[in-house]
Amino acid sequence: MSETPEQPTVNQVARLARIHLDDQQLTSSGEKLEQILEFVSQLEQVELPKDVEPFFGAIESVNAIREDNLQTSVPREKILDNAPESDGEFYLVPPVFRNTDS
Amino acid sequence: MTLSALNADVIVDQLNAGEVTATDCVQHFLDRIQIHNAELNAFIRVSESALEQAEAIDQRRKSGESLGSLAGLPIAIKDGICVSGQPTTAGSKMLENFSPPYDATIVERLKSADAIIIGKTNMDEFAMGSSTENSFFGPTNNPWATNRVPGGSSGGSAACVAARLAPVAIGSDTGGSIRQPASFCGITGLKPTYGRVSRYGLIAFASSLDQIGPMTRTAKESALLMSVIAGFDPRDSTSSKEQVSDFLTGLETPLAGLRIGVCRDHLNEGLDVEVKTKINDAISVFKQLGANIEEIELPQTKSAIAAYYIIAPCEASSNLARYDGVRYTFRAQANDLEEMYRNTRGQGFGDEVKQRIMLGTYALSSGYYEAYYLKASKVRRMIKQDYDEAFKKVDLILGPTTPTPAFKLGQHTQDPLAMYLADIYTVSANLAGIPAISVPVEPSSTGLPIGLQLQGRAFEENTLLRAAHQFQNETLWHTASPSEPWRTQS
Numbered sequence: 001m002s003e004t005p006e007q008p009t010v011n012q013v014a015r016l017a018r019i020h021l022d023d024q025q026l027t028s029s030g031e032k033l034e035q036i037l038e039f040v041s042q043l044e045q046v047e048l049p050k051d052v053e054p055f056f057g058a059i060e061s062v063n064a065i066r067e068d069n070l071q072t073s074v075p076r077e078k079i080l081d082n083a084p085e086s087d088g089e090f091y092l093v094p095p096v097f098r099n100t101d102s
Numbered sequence: 103m104t105l106s107a108l109n110a111d112v113i114v115d116q117l118n119a120g121e122v123t124a125t126d127c128v129q130h131f132l133d134r135i136q137i138h139n140a141e142l143n144a145f146i147r148v149s150e151s152a153l154e155q156a157e158a159i160d161q162r163r164k165s166g167e168s169l170g171s172l173a174g175l176p177i178a179i180k181d182g183i184c185v186s187g188q189p190t191t192a193g194s195k196m197l198e199n200f201s202p203p204y205d206a207t208i209v210e211r212l213k214s215a216d217a218i219i220i221g222k223t224n225m226d227e228f229a230m231g232s233s234t235e236n237s238f239f240g241p242t243n244n245p246w247a248t249n250r251v252p253g254g255s256s257g258g259s260a261a262c263v264a265a266r267l268a269p270v271a272i273g274s275d276t277g278g279s280i281r282q283p284a285s286f287c288g289i290t291g292l293k294p295t296y297g298r299v300s301r302y303g304l305i306a307f308a309s310s311l312d313q314i315g316p317m318t319r320t321a322k323e324s325a326l327l328m329s330v331i332a333g334f335d336p337r338d339s340t341s342s343k344e345q346v347s348d349f350l351t352g353l354e355t356p357l358a359g360l361r362i363g364v365c366r367d368h369l370n371e372g373l374d375v376e377v378k379t380k381i382n383d384a385i386s387v388f389k390q391l392g393a394n395i396e397e398i399e400l401p402q403t404k405s406a407i408a409a410y411y412i413i414a415p416c417e418a419s420s421n422l423a424r425y426d427g428v429r430y431t432f433r434a435q436a437n438d439l440e441e442m443y444r445n446t447r448g449q450g451f452g453d454e455v456k457q458r459i460m461l462g463t464y465a466l467s468s469g470y471y472e473a474y475y476l477k478a479s480k481v482r483r484m485i486k487q488d489y490d491e492a493f494k495k496v497d498l499i500l501g502p503t504t505p506t507p508a509f510k511l512g513q514h515t516q517d518p519l520a521m522y523l524a525d526i527y528t529v530s531a532n533l534a535g536i537p538a539i540s541v542p543v544e545p546s547s548t549g550l551p552i553g554l555q556l557q558g559r560a561f562e563e564n565t566l567l568r569a570a571h572q573f574q575n576e577t578l579w580h581t582a583s584p585s586e587p588w589r590t591q592s
Contacts, residue, residue, distance in 0.1 A: 008467055010460070017419065017463040018426070018440075019456055020448030032457055032518055033464065039519055040408040043477050046484070054479030055486050057310035057340070058296035058535020058560070064339035078203040084433035091428050096439045 105130045106266035107583075110175055110323040113269055117174040120163075124156035124174030128218055131176045135221065135267045141588060143242045144252075144262040146181050147189055148221040155218050170216035172330060177212060178268035180259050181222040182229055183314065184303040185209050188219075192305045193227040193237040193255075196450035199431040206303020207338065208272065208314055208331040215330045220268055223258030227452045228422065229279055229307040231255050232524040235515055236454045243511070244287060245584040246550055247592030250508040253283030253524075259317045260287035264551075264584060270327060271317045276307050277410050278503075278528025280315050281540035285503035285553025288542045290570065290580060291317045292324045293528075295560045296535035297342035299328075300335030308417035309340075311410075311532040320580055321541065321570035325349035328563060344561045352564055353571040358392030360569065362556075363496035365400045368527060374506040380543045380552045381502050384573070388500065391572055398492045398499065402484040403530045407522055409485070410529040412465050412478035418455075419462025425450060457518070486534040493559045498569055502527055503540040503553035531557050539566045542579040548592050551582075 010030035014021050021029060077088070085092040105113065105127055116122045132148065139145050159174045179185060182192040184202035186209075191197040205213065212219065226236040234242040234257025242257040244250040245265035252261040256273030260283035263271050273280040275293035284291025292315045299314045306312060316327035328349040335341045364385065369378055385395055427433035427446030434445035451459070465474035492499060504524055514521040531538040537560070540553040554573075558566045574580050 008464065013460050013464045013467070015444075016467060017456075017459050018423075018443040018447055019451070019459065020441075020444040021456070025453075025456075029457060029460055033460060036411060036461055036518060037464075039522075040412055040474070040478075043405060043408050043412070043474075043481055046402070046405050046477075046481050048477075048480050048484065052480050052483055054476055055483035055533075056479055066336060074203045079429075081203070082200055082431050083429060084427060084431060093428055094436055094438050094442050098438050 106134060108269070109320055110269045110318065111326055114172060114175055124159040124218065125153065127174055128152050128156040128176050128220065131220055131268055138265055138267055141243065141248060142245055142261050142265055142267070143240055144223055144258040144265065144267055145178070145221040146191060146193070146224050146239050146258065149188060149219050152176065152218050152220050159216055159218070170214055172212065172326075173216035175217045175270070176220040176268055177217045178221055178223050178259055178262050178271040179209065179219055180225055180256050180271070180273045182225055182274055182305045183209060183272065184305070185219055185222065188222065190222065190305070191238070192229070193225040193239060194451065194455070195238040196425050196432050197430060198238065202303070204303065207300035207335045209303060211330050217330075223256070223262055223271060225258055226255035227455050228305065228418070229255040229274060229276055230418070230454050230458055232278070232282055232521050233509070233514065234258060234283070235511065236452055238452060241511055244508050245588050246288060246508070247589045249591055250510055250550070251286065253286035253508060255279040256317060257283045260284055260289055260291070263287070263289045263317055263319060265588070266583060270323055272314060272327070272331070273317045274304055274312055274314045275532065276311045277414060277532050278525040280317055281503050281528050281538060281553065281555060282524060284317055284540040286508040286551060288545065288551030288579070288582060289317060289319055290321050290324055290539065290541050291315065292328065292539045292563065292566065293531060293537060294328065294332065294563055295342070295537045297340050298332050298344070298537070298561065298563065300338040300341045302335055302337040306421040308414040309421060310417060311414060313532070321539070321567050321574055322350070322353060324539070325353060325567045325571070328567070342561070347564060349564060349567055353568050355568055356392060357388065357569060357572050360393045360498065361396055361496040362388055362393045363396050363398035363492055363499045365398050365403075365499065365501060367400070367404070368501040372505050372526070373502060376546045377502050377504075377506065377552050381554055384543045384554050385500065387573060387576055388569070391576060396496055398496055400488045400492060400530070402481065402488050405481050406485055406530040406533060407526055409478040409481040410525070410533060411461070411522060412474050413482065413533070415458040415462035416466050416475050417462070419459045419466065422455070422459055482533045485530055489534045489536060497558070497565055499557040501555050503555040504528070507546050507550035507552055527555060536560050537563045537566055539570050541570045541573060542582070543577070544579055545582070549589070550592055
């Protein structure tokens with residue numbers, strides 16, 4: 001796609017997707033990505049009428065609203081049962097920021 | 103006649119008549135799973151409480167309680183659909199130990215109809231695949247020839263029905279994942295209209311395309327299941343309030359005057375010669391049944407696979423962002439949060455899932471949206487318009503479900519594009535949101551099943567089921583079962 005900005009590298013895409021890939025996986029993933037992108041580039045050839053609207057899904061222009069009623073939901077402890085780590089009330093995660101002092 | 107040879111509607115009648123108990127029925131299928139699952143790997147897990155539930159239903163029947171419409175009928179559920187308290191993995195290491203805190207709406211409905219969930223079936227990881235080879239739990243083998251794939255992603259559901267390890271099953275279909283395996287395994291599979299069946303509790307792959315549906319031996323059994331699972335659900339904001347009729351009534355209405363469209367382009371290029379012959383034979387059957395066959399054009403469907411492999415990965419890359427090591431059981435070792443995300447997703451997802459997330463991330467990355475996602479969504483509009491035009495002329499569209507019969511295990515695993523093309527005839531229905539069904543026609547000369555696809559107008563599942571049922575009244579292909587022991591080569 002010629003007019004688009006410089007292509008992100010497979011490394012950058014993996015970073016954006018928050019997926020760790022080793023060097024071998026990066027190479028193989030990059031090759032497959034290229035192959036698929038080449039295949040889907042046939043869409044460039046499809047001529048569209050000027051005013052065609054995108055179609056994002058089969059249920060169009062329907063906003064699903066409901067009464068704002070209080071309903072019971074799944075108890076917290078049942079949801080936290082699936083947590084890799086929790087204190088019974090919150091999810092626990094590793095430090096968000098690395099300590100750079102040490 | 104042994105229970106496993108009977109159709110679900112007959113089993114339900116026998117259960118209601120007291121000719122067989124739910125306990126005996128469930129035991130019969132559990133025994134078959136015990137014998138055959140090691141070779142087929144159709145089930146990831148068998149329900150530990152199925153027998154207990156069957157006993158409870160027998161007790162309730164004995165005491166004269168009124169029971170649901172499927173009381174005592176065993177049913178297999180694709181493992182991407184949540185069953186409360188039973189591990190639900192979507193075929194992924196990421197969810198290996200995940201136990202949903204609630205039932206999917208369709209599971210809730212099946213349970214209130216007193217059906218018995220007998221187990222969870224194998225699938226391509228997060229429903230991404232056309233062969234069930236992308237499962238963390240190993241591939242499923244096709245009972246017609248165990249060196250071949252059952253199709254995918256609902257390969258476990260298709261194989262277990264074909265092998266009679268369960269009378270009926272539930273699958274999900276994002277680009278053909280019910281119809282393509284139904285075709286490869288010689289059974290009937292219905293993808294309902296988008297919005298017809300609630301997606302609440304279906305582990306999301308591509309939310310604008312995903313739809314749950316029945317996988318059965320006959321169209322009549324699909325109608326029986328649809329009558330239970332279809333209908334509006336306030337918990338799925340995309341589920342439709344469109345009237346749900348009884349899918350069983352009208353099945354016997356003759357096809358005289360029904361207009362069936364055939365798209366010649368779909369019967370030429372790249373189509374296996376035998377598949378083409380058998381589909382043409384099936385067209386003759388529909389003519390004999392009184393249908394009028396008309397030629398139609400679907401010019402934009404040639405771009406369907408390309409549009410699909412932009413749209414589905416884009417939606418997937420967003421949907422699967424939730425698997426980050428915080429909430430869903432699996433977490434990889436890491437020193438900080440960012441590393442935890444990356445390691446968890448790097449180790450928890452299989453190769454194909456990572457590939458599609460990468461593709462979706464790329465296509466949605468800054469500066470690429472218009473060239474990829476927006477363009478594909480406009481092509482999607484054109485495909486839908488093709489169908490709108492065609493359905494002004496005809497009531498149904500007929501063609502092959504897949505370009506070839508089941509391919510061999512490993513045949514396409516290194517070539518994603520070859521694998522993607524297995525869905526060439528099925529993805530358009532998902533893009534347009536219309537219903538479609540696959541039914542078995544005459545098998546290939548080597549004994550491999552071949553599927554015929556019928557596509558219909560939105561919310562006209564009745565017409566699809568009626569046409570499929572009438573075809574099955576006239577032919578016997580849907581009654582064929584693979585012979586035991588399973589053939590290992592074809």
